[in-house]
Amino acid sequence: MSQGTKPAKVRVAMKVNGREVSAEVEPRTLLIHYLREHLGLTGAHIGCDTSHCGACTVDLDGRSVKSCTMFAVQADGGDVLTIEGMANADGSLSALQEGFHKCHGLQCGFCTPGMILRAHRLLKENPNPSDEEIRWGISGNICRCTGYQNIVKAIRYAADKMSGATRKEAAE
Ligand code: FES
Numbered sequence: 001m002s003q004g005t006k007p008a009k010v011r012v013a014m015k016v017n018g019r020e021v022s023a024e025v026e027p028r029t030l031l032i033h034y035l036r037e038h039l040g041l042t043g044a045h046i047g048c049d050t051s052h053c054g055a056c057t058v059d060l061d062g063r064s065v066k067s068c069t070m071f072a073v074q075a076d077g078g079d080v081l082t083i084e085g086m087a088n089a090d091g092s093l094s095a096l097q098e099g100f101h102k103c104h105g106l107q108c109g110f111c112t113p114g115m116i117l118r119a120h121r122l123l124k125e126n127p128n129p130s131d132e133e134i135r136w137g138i139s140g141n142i143c144r145c146t147g148y149q150n151i152v153k154a155i156r157y158a159a160d161k162m163s164g165a166t167r168k169e170a171a172e
């Protein structure tokens, strides 16, 4: 490629929130930019340029990924879940979303989409985690506001609700 020549674009196709999507992108396009700029899914955030904050976390083929750390072409053919796909089929809040709402698991909300997607995978892998396991499970996601206490309560709430337990009191 000579200097000043734009790189050839490639078509990247995947399933996002149950819908087949595709777009022409430069090979260097990161997955987070593909989601936000090409698909208009702006729920996943960019909070750092060091792969530390986790605000960009989405679910890809059954695992949590930081979508700022991989190219869109690496997700070609994959199955992606973002916060826009987290609500129940009838539009009501999922147990995790309800938990964050009821337990005040957010303040500014910047970390929340990534936090919820990470918690989603955590509860798939371990439906009844201890508080310590929750803290370890979200250790790749940074929150600058809450002090994490209510995030842990929110995930606990969702775990209890999803396992059918009746939780009588939401966290103060
Ligand atoms: S934007 Fe911070 S880890 Fe991806």
Ligand code: FES
Pocket: 105, 106, 107, 108, 109, 110, 111, 112, 142, 143, 144, 145, 146
């Ligand atoms: S709620 Fe503000 S960064 Fe987590």
